[in-house]
Amino acid sequence: MTTIHDVARHAGVSVATVSRVLNNSGTVRTDTRARVLAVIDQLDYHPSAMGQSLRLNRTRIVMVVVPEVTNPFVGEVVYSMELAARSRGYSILLHEYHGDQLTDLQLQQYVSTRRIDGLIFLTAEAREKQFQQLAQQLPTILACEYVDHWDIPSVSIDNIAATLDVMRYLMGLGHTRILLISGSAGNVSARDRLRGYRIAHEQAGLPVCEELLQEAEPTPAAAYATLTGAVERGLDFTAVFCASDVLAIGALRALQDKGLAVPRDVSVVGFDDIMFAPFLNPALTTVHQPAREIGERAIAMWLCAAEGKAQDYPVTVRHELRIRDSCAVARR
Amino acid sequence: MTTIHDVARHAGVSVATVSRVLNNSGTVRTDTRARVLAVIDQLDYHPSAMGQSLRLNRTRIVMVVVPEVTNPFVGEVVYSMELAARSRGYSILLHEYHGDQLTDLQLQQYVSTRRIDGLIFLTAEAREKQFQQLAQQLPTILACEYVDHWDIPSVSIDNIAATLDVMRYLMGLGHTRILLISGSAGNVSARDRLRGYRIAHEQAGLPVCEELLQEAEPTPAAAYATLTGAVERGLDFTAVFCASDVLAIGALRALQDKGLAVPRDVSVVGFDDIMFAPFLNPALTTVHQPAREIGERAIAMWLCAAEGKAQDYPVTVRHELRIRDSCAVARR
DNA sequence: CGCCAGCCTGTAATCGATTACAGTCTGATG
């Protein structure tokens, strides 16, 4: 590997001068600069990232902590983050996180060994203390979720408002017994969606029926099982609101398998608007989240934080209820 | 940040000794070791990854190059890679790749600046020369795709055999005019699936009808458009074979929107067996790929390559045609 | 007692960059 010393030697200058032309810092005579550049080109020299990192104490790597890359919505966000980061000279280190203690430890390791410049969380499932501790050590952004009493820059839709939109829509169609399938309770957006669910009931003067509140692992299979069970237990409901499209896909199928037509017998609403939603059968009514925008904003905000600039937060991006074919007026 | 020097000073030893206890190298007296460990613990010392990287010339980072994280199948593979890598002390740097020249350059940059220890490609879309050049510089593994004349360790299913399974199945149901919707032609597995398609025709003594060969961007929307167009042009076919489930989802919907029932009027087969496949309506018949296994194997093979150990390749993992509800006997 | 092997430890070079500081050179000015 050719180093800055090789370049210096071949160009007949010192390493300091080579570094100056590399970074456009200090002053260098035009012909010296040309000579150095020629040698750099000729030797195909590329400065060692490790050397730079050590000296400058930054790695140009930001870690993205996700609950499940497997979810297309998450994939979409990560995708846009990768592109946005790359265009600014940063790379994305991917880290799955499921709220386990081992991963907590590993995250702290990354920070302690200064392997990364910062963190972006797509999930606030972490125990608060753990989370704050990381955020204190490195620039940290929360994407897709917002926790009101945490003082951390975040970008997300307004989960409560979005849920209210859904609930009002369903209630407007005459639904009063709405089954909620949410992700695990540790998840913040799940919590917000639950909160929205309760608020909507309050506003409508309806009681919340606890048996209508179901939890499921974030897979279609889990939602399928949950819903199948509910139907078999004879649970009374005319609509299902799923905390993600991934869950909705399982729910759709469970209802159909139980001989319930969607939307004639039961209405279904999802969340996220993944790329499959419009193509499902029936096309899924769901809350659209601007995944790309969230990803890009998150990177922009992270850079802002990393540069120590002040910024306004939380940033709330627009959601939109996309009405398609999975909902209808409630049967009596 | 506390460094190895701080530890050495507090423990009253030299940095060499601290390093020795950290790495269990050389010899250290038991009581000295204990003293050093105590100080490490007390100061909460963690060795700097950058310092180590510079000295040892390795970053413990492997780059995973993917065509689209947004595809749940890819997500699944990446997911298992991340876990497998992490359990061995490595991290995953994610990089989207779409065969563009800029990305080629960026990849080479990563290698030249020694930011990564190696590469795993989930796509062989790269121009061969470019690819070989990277593989020559760093340990490189090909996952999910296999290119016969490239001398690079790879792990994947046998795409041709899998396609043959599908074709035989469809032909066994009486289908002779099978529409193929494949990903972009640059893609290797797309090429293999096309090859399988041709071989199946040969073996059955049927001519390949070029108008039945369609290409589409890897989104449900693109497949939807392609298939809608085909139906509108009055193209004659009784089955559709999609090169991925993502495409199949769009295809399913296009047929239904055109008033064609699946599988009564048209049969549909997908590829990958993403987690949604069994829950679609109708449940999708598709080729199962062991995503988790591919990811884990790829990491294992990469480590093997990185350690310079010999290994057998290509590794072929088992695929399986999962017959569900989207295919039926062909109408005359 | 002298010698030597073997254990333990420290000194200092090294990886590849950046940068503070100092030194040299040039040309303008009084």
Add this chain to the structure above:
DNA sequence: CATCAGACTGTAATCGATTACAGGCTGGCG
């Protein structure tokens, strides 16, 4: 001609680890 500012460049310290080499100490053996 002496002086000096300013442009250009080089020396060497530094970031935080690993490790080759050398030196000190201890104990066993002849």
